Amino acid sequence: MKTKHYPLLFVILFFLSSCGGAPPPKLQVPPEYKAGQTQFHTICSNCHGPDALSKGSFKAPKLIDAEYLPGNFSDDDIRDTINNGTDKMPSQRGKFNKKQIDEIIKYLRYSQKAAGLSEESEEDSEEEE
Numbered sequence: 001m002k003t004k005h006y007p008l009l010f011v012i013l014f015f016l017s018s019c020g021g022a023p024p025p026k027l028q029v030p031p032e033y034k035a036g037q038t039q040f041h042t043i044c045s046n047c048h049g050p051d052a053l054s055k056g057s058f059k060a061p062k063l064i065d066a067e068y069l070p071g072n073f074s075d076d077d078i079r080d081t082i083n084n085g086t087d088k089m090p091s092q093r094g095k096f097n098k099k100q101i102d103e104i105i106k107y108l109r110y111s112q113k114a115a116g117l118s119e120e121s122e123e124d125s126e127e128e129e
């Protein structure tokens with residue numbers, strides 16, 4: 001896809017998302033995370049909620065949670081979840097290309113940082129006497 005067509009695409013996505021789907025995301029992200037935020041909002045938000053916070057009636061887990069920080073749930077784990085789904089999450093294979101998945105992951109990592117989550121890393125916190 002040529003970058004030239006992106007403004008039109010955004011307008012279309014905006015209209016699509018305004019009828020049904022999740023309310024718009026609230027987190028203000030720096031420009032380099034916008035693409036991922038937009039991608040996330042096209043499909044993932046329908047189940048995980050805007051900003052991946054799963055507030056209210058969204059059925060899928062909140063991804064802005066220590067449980068999903070890189071040490072507990074790696075980028076590859078996220079990729080695998082998107083492509084293969086789980087028992088409860090349908091596979092999203094083919095809905096995003098590799099680059100878009102990378103953007104989504106980048107955006108999720110930014111959001112986790114922005115939320116001030118810290119990893120309960122066993123290696124670091126364990127006291128060996």
Ligand code: HEC
Nearest residue numbers: 043044047059060061078081082086087088089090092104
């Ligand atoms: C149709 C609803 C739906 C959509 C769309 C969806 N998810 Fe999920 N997702 C779920 C549910 C339900 C779970 C909980 C799965 C479980 O516990 O096995 C889940 C779990 C996850 C998990 C955690 C998996 C685990 O093993 O703990 C991640 C990460 C995730 N989703 C990311 C995404 C991303 C990124 C997208 C967009 C590309 C997305 N999901 C789209 C419903 C959805």
